[in-house]
Amino acid sequence: MSNMPTGMQTPSSGTNSFRAKLQAFGGFLTNMVLPNIGAFIAWGIVTALFIKTGWLPNEHLAKLVGPAIKYLLPLLLAHTGGKMVGGKRGGVMGAAGAIGLIVGADIPMFLGAMIVGPLGGLIIKKFDDFIEGHIPAGFEMLVNNFSIGILGFGLMILSYLIIGPVISAANNMLKAAIQVLVDTGMLPLLSLINEPAKVLFLNNVIDQGIYYPLGMQQAAKLGKSIYFTVASSPGPGLGLLLAYTVFGKGNAKRSAPGAIIIHFFGGIHELYFPYVLMNPLTILGMIAGGMSGIATFQFFNAGLVAGPSPGSIFAYLALTPPGNFLGIISGVLVGAAASFVVTSAILKFQQGADEEDNFEESVEQSKSMKSEGKQVLDSESNTTADSVENISKIAFACDAGAGSSAMGATTFRKKLKKQNMSDIEVKHYRIEDVPEDADIIVVHKNLQERAKMSHGDKRIIPIETYIGDPNLEKLLNELKENK
Template sequence: MEETNAPKSSVRAKIQAMGGFLTNMVIPNIGAFIAWGILTALFIETGWMPNEDLAAMVDPTITYLLPLLLAYTGGRLVGGQRGAVMGSIGAMGLIIGADIPMFLGAMIVGPLGGLIIKQFDRLIEDKVRAGFEMLVNNFSLGIIGFFLMILSYTIIGPVIESANNGLTVAIEALVETGYLPLLSLLNEPAKVLFLNNVIDQGIYYPLGFQQSADLGQSIYFTVASNPGPGLGLLLAFTFFGTKTARRTAPGAIIIHFFGGIHELYFPYVLMRPLTLLGMIAGAMSGIATFQFFDAGLVAGPSPGSIFAYLGLTPPGNFVGIISGVVIATIVSFVVTSLILKFTKGPEDQEKDNLTESMKKSKAMKAEGKQAFAPSEEKDVKTVNKISFACDAGAGSSALGATTFRKKLKKENINDIEVKHFRIEDVPTDSDIIVVHKNLLDRARLTFEDKEIITIENYIGDPKLDDLIEKLKEK
């Protein structure tokens, strides 16, 4: 259904956008981080196959390669290729002047470099004489990059290092006092509001890589990525949820637990907010278990699949990691099941009532028609491109687009392009944009006048079925 009167911006939408930007710096480089994790797991002194010569690559990779990749990608997101080079130059000043891996610094200076060169290019646009473009481009990049490198080395780097050390000390204090599970009180509500990328890629990953470089593993990689709590919640909905939930939750389990797309369980929590208590309890118990076994991963599990967890588990940690996932699942399942069983009210009974379901289905179909025609002049025949969008453009939206495309093909509708994108990257010629309802504000920040269908689930949502039916009619 199209939302025409939604607010154009909100604090949450802006934070989500920031998280999406962080994700788009990290996700393209996850392969490099995993390569470093494998290198560490295999060849350091406590690894599977200790090898002093090959282990010599571990420190240079985490010190130089990974921060430079982040800075390059961040700069490119803001300022294109020139921004990528500018961000890398600035990051080099950070790296040389710091005693820790400069992940946080690279994620700041990279985009900053891109922004600086982008603004400079705008300033001199149409002011460079013909024939001098290459000269100006090269020297401007070199001179401004030089000053950014010096600034990064002398001022930005020390400030970021101090802030990083302060954050590390605070979280390590939680570890030493045994209170690390309390982070779940912040993590779980933030995740279901689609802020998971802000906390994971923005906070825990940089701290985790820093600790992993010293110890060969880090518990920080497990603090917000444990697939156990989500599995427990979906199992509870499978057995004790409404008919709709019982029908859709098993499929969500496979995609969440084995595919690592955690966004699949977010709608279930939002549907019954009290189940957030089950998520918090499960996450806390999982972290406590990881602490008890002194377990951790060698790199960030992205996506948060059980296969990624096991693949990044160092020697001697399998019992602790598996126990943390299993216990988190059990606790989340028990707490969520109790909530579902003892808080069942009229709203749930209505959802299970066939007559009411039919009425709601008709109402949703009427709402779906509005997605095509905010005015009487809009015709479904003009729909040539449908874009599914999510935070990073690589998880839930990809799943939604693939599923929807298969449904169209099954109905012999082959002339509509269906693709998935990061919200900010959705093509301007899209006829319809599909997003989760909690991402509407963020979508409106970029596409004020576009037709947007808001859904609660990227697969099996009634509004998507109505969309298929409307396309079939035309």
């Protein structure tokens, strides 16, 4: 593609499809966790306050810690996952299956709950589809209740005897592999995987699917866990954006200060992803920041009591147990410093070679390539790319539907209001949850393939950044002209 930033290669459609499926999987995991994050934080507060090493040690109140992590949190995850797949009946099935895991295991069954919950929803959904139209009148309630009872019984026994032991074995293998890195002091090497995965919008896969469940197990024993920090620290992103603020050019330099506030204080890490994607060499700065931060957390034996969501410095401080503030703050700052130094060196080297800033270059190219962009959009939608007639609803979509898309929707809604176009509804959603009545879907370009998988008949507008993106300005101008 002629409008790709320098250094970026056009991926194959197969690669795009695979990445989109991985992103969708990560989004699914996130949407199991996100509605229940308050319960996780509540458990973290109880742990931080009342265990023996807590702020207010209380043996009686500390009895809440064990049952909450063993029963409450896995059941909430399983119910939510089942409900996402099979509705309310799916939620009941998921919880029924999860209790078999919980009783049969000696570890908190977060990973198992995130598997059995959706499995229960899928089973009851398939059953309901199979018997639809075949239930005699008057027998609906009987069939509905006994179907969940019988299928739930079967899933409960299956979970207890087979699924639970298999998941426990897999969990122990994964935990042992990461523990080797901890014992040998090589845990920072995880940044070689974490940082590239994050900027490809796979952050939810590694956080919600791997590190947070392992962190909850460790926190239940120690009252804290370093696993909560290995991929969620706001430090490396802060360093990258500071480097662009000082040494960047054009739009990258102008937009970076605003992105710092949203990323570091708001916890929306997706804001810095485009800055890495437009200049892939800066991933070295992110890896350096991630490794330095983890090494610092290890040096101080620091950890958090629960997974920070969002990954804001405020969430970090709120979930830091007594005696860990120096280590946590140092880890974040060291990660930011390392990322800043490496990214600054990369940007200065490129400036010294008199190279154009990729961010500015891609913006200018986007402005001058309207016809090519129109062809791309036409291939993804049955709607004419330039048609904005009768637009009543615009959906901003992202992985979880609660971070970058929320910010983008709020910003664009304000712009419409200034142009007296408040009648156009602008809301944010998880990609797979965008309603059918949405006329336009706005997503980051790295999520475009995933959006196409779920909403191929919609007009999809890809963007690189939620601050001053030329495609958003183009859409706003089109709406103004149509008005």
